[in-house]
Amino acid sequence: MHETKTALTRRGALALAGAALGSGAITGFPTIWAQNIKDVTLRQIGTGVSGLNPIAEQVKKDLGFTLQLTVTDTDAVAQRAATQARSFDIADIEYFSIKKVYPTGAVQPIDTTRIKLIDKLVPIFTTGKLTPDSQMGQGTSPFSVGFVDSRDAKSFAGKRTELMTLLPTIYNADTLGIRPDLVGRPISHWKDLMDPAFKGRASILNIPGIGIMDAAMVAESAGVVKYGDKGNMTREEIDKTIAFLIEAKRAGQFRAFWKTFDESVNLMASGEVVIQSMWSPAVAAVRSRGIPCTYQPLAEGYRAWGSGLGVMRHVSGLQLDAAYEYLNWYLSGWAGAFLNRQGYYSAVLETAKQNMSENEWGYWMEGKPATAPILSPDGREMEKAGAVRDGGAFAERMGRVVCWNSVMDQDRYMVQKWNEFIAA
Numbered sequence: 284m285h286e287t288k289t290a291l292t293r294r295g296a297l298a299l300a301g302a303a304l305g306s307g308a309i310t311g312f313p314t315i316w317a318q319n320i321k322d323v324t325l326r327q328i329g330t331g332v333s334g335l336n337p338i339a340e341q342v343k344k345d346l347g348f349t350l351q352l353t354v355t356d357t358d359a360v361a362q363r364a365a366t367q368a369r370s371f372d373i374a375d376i377e378y379f380s381i382k383k384v385y386p387t388g389a390v391q392p393i394d395t396t397r398i399k400l401i402d403k404l405v406p407i408f409t410t411g412k413l414t415p416d417s418q419m420g421q422g423t424s425p426f427s428v429g430f431v432d433s434r435d436a437k438s439f440a441g442k443r444t445e446l447m448t449l450l451p452t453i454y455n456a457d458t459l460g461i462r463p464d465l466v467g468r469p470i471s472h473w474k475d476l477m478d479p480a481f482k483g484r485a486s487i488l489n490i491p492g493i494g495i496m497d498a499a500m501v502a503e504s505a506g507v508v509k510y511g512d513k514g515n516m517t518r519e520e521i522d523k524t525i526a527f528l529i530e531a532k533r534a535g536q537f538r539a540f541w542k543t544f545d546e547s548v549n550l551m552a553s554g555e556v557v558i559q560s561m562w563s564p565a566v567a568a569v570r571s572r573g574i575p576c577t578y579q580p581l582a583e584g585y586r587a588w589g590s591g592l593g594v595m596r597h598v599s600g601l602q603l604d605a606a607y608e609y610l611n612w613y614l615s616g617w618a619g620a621f622l623n624r625q626g627y628y629s630a631v632l633e634t635a636k637q638n639m640s641e642n643e644w645g646y647w648m649e650g651k652p653a654t655a656p657i658l659s660p661d662g663r664e665m666e667k668a669g670a671v672r673d674g675g676a677f678a679e680r681m682g683r684v685v686c687w688n689s690v691m692d693q694d695r696y697m698v699q700k701w702n703e704f705i706a707a
Contacts, residue, residue: 323348323605328360329375331544332562333453333590333622337660341617348605356542357490364389364593373606374593376449379423379492379688381593385448386437390593392446397607400614403631407589408451409443413681422496422514422689425451425589449591450610451630453622456585456680460547460561464575465554473497473581474504476558482535486550486559487528489540491701493688495524496586497560500685502527504583514689518696525700529707540705544568551576563626566673571663578626578673584685585674591630623647624660628677650676 327334327350334354342350353371355363361380363370368389376384384390395401406412411419411426419426430440430447439448461470466481476485476497488494499513508523510516516524531537538556541547547565550556552574561578569576592613594606612618619629620638624647629635636644645651650672657666674680691697 319601320605320608321347323602324351325349325373325602325605325609326351326353326371327373327375327592328353328355328363328371329590330354330357330360330377332564332627333375335621337621338618341621342609342612345617346605346608346612348608350609357493364595368595369597372595372598372602373609374595375452375590376593377688378425378428378449378589378591379690381448381591382423382428382439382690383694384593385428385431385439388435388437389596390448391596391598392431392434392436392448393450393594393610395445395447397611398450398614399611400631400634403614403633404451405454405628405630405632407454407681408630413678417682418684420514420587420684420687421510421512422687424687425449425454425591447591449593450613451589451591452613452618453627453629454587454589454681455563455627456587456674456684457560457562458581458585458674459579460551460559460566460569461577461579462551462554462557462575463577465557470558470579471582472504473500473583474506476501477505477531477536478558479534479536481558483538484555484557485536486539486541486547486556487537488547488560489542489705491698492690492694493586493588494540494560495521495697495701496686496688498524498528500583500586504581513686515691516693516697518693521693521697521700525704528704532704532707567626567659567665571659571661571665580674580680584683585680586686586688587681587684588688621660624658626672628681632677646670646672648677650679 331354334352339350339352357377360376361383364374364376364384365387408425408429411424427441428439428448430444432440432444459476487497496513499510502508502524503510507527508520510520539550541550544565547561548568552569552572563578566576566578592610598606614631616634616638619631619635623629623635642654646653646657653666653668653670655668656664659665
């Protein structure tokens with residue numbers, strides 16, 4: 284990659300500044316850089332999963348510039364990234380969505396030589412597997428769309444290179460959320476979502492690329508469909524899956540179809556829904572209200588997802604320097620610990636651990652009983668001493684990933700059929 288003298292000088296300046304990362308101080312920056320950085324604003328679009336004000340406040344405190352957050356749903360992030368790329372600078376986006384966005388040229392590749400902790404990333408992102416013996420999982424794994432061969436590439440490398448599409452930040456193994464006080468029996472399979480006992484009190488999320496994967500886990504668990512690859516269904520498999528959903532909907536199985544984090548929390552907290560598609564921090568949010576809610580491990584395994592930060596193509600100069608400072612900061616520990624406390628996993632575990640107590644790390648990451656109360660990121664008591672995390676340790680959960688959120692070859696057809704289900 285050709286670099287100007289200015290870019291090289293800037294990189295040298297950033298190397299000097301690197302020592303300040305994670306220290307909470309911005310000493311060590313070249314004087315001009317330090318004077319000007321406070322004037323930089325990075326406009327970020329993302330979902331409510333990680334578009335959180337405490338993160339923006341900590342960026343201001345640690346790095347000196349402003350992170351301006353716009354929060355919307357998963358599909359809207361991808362659509363705006365592809366069609367209104369200049370209206371923001373950073374896209375906090377899911378890996379399955381980048382499969383649609385990156386080929387448009389809206390996002391510039393990340394030069395990993397500028398990422399201090401690149402070799403500390405969890406191997407899921409650099410090799411595709413948690414351990415050499417792990418399965419990669421069906422669907423759009425982060426590794427499969429994580430790298431490109433050149434600055435102008437429109438297709439994915441499928442192997443590790445020095446250019447990443449996104450800087451990985453968080454990921455998780457998803458399952459069904461339940462109200463253990465209201466379901467009335469043990470829940471152990473994905474197919475339990477369709478148990479007539481929960482008629483009118485079940486919910487599935489209405490984001491097609493994610494909802495279809497939950498539906499596939501349910502349909503396969505119920506023996507209705509046997510997929511070649513849940514993450515890349517044939518038209519016949521899509522038809523069978525949607526017919527299964529429509530039949531359940533017409534029988535009155537579903538109370539609602541949610542799109543946002545808050546909707547899922549409110550459905551569960553109110554007791555209107557007792558079993559549903561759910562995200563880990565939504566379960567945490569229900570529990571922090573003192574309401575029983577379990578992120579239920581299921582026999583068939585987990586559906587996983589990952590997110591990362593993408594830098595829009597137009598970002599350059601001092602603003603690009605600030606973007607790289609932000610990317611490095613995200614891996615330096617504060618953000619990782621903050622997100623781990625919501626039940627996610629951070630892309631660099633080592634630095635997150637340094638920012639968590641032994642009790643927190645043991646509970647969230649090692650499957651150990653809490654030795655003291657577990658607090659939510661806003662300081663509310665979420666779990667009492669003795670509690671064990673649903674699903675256990677990191678390796679148990681991420682080691683049982685069956686499929687990843689996905690964009691299929693038949694994506695347009697799938698979305699069309701999904702919309703028929705929602706309208707039915």
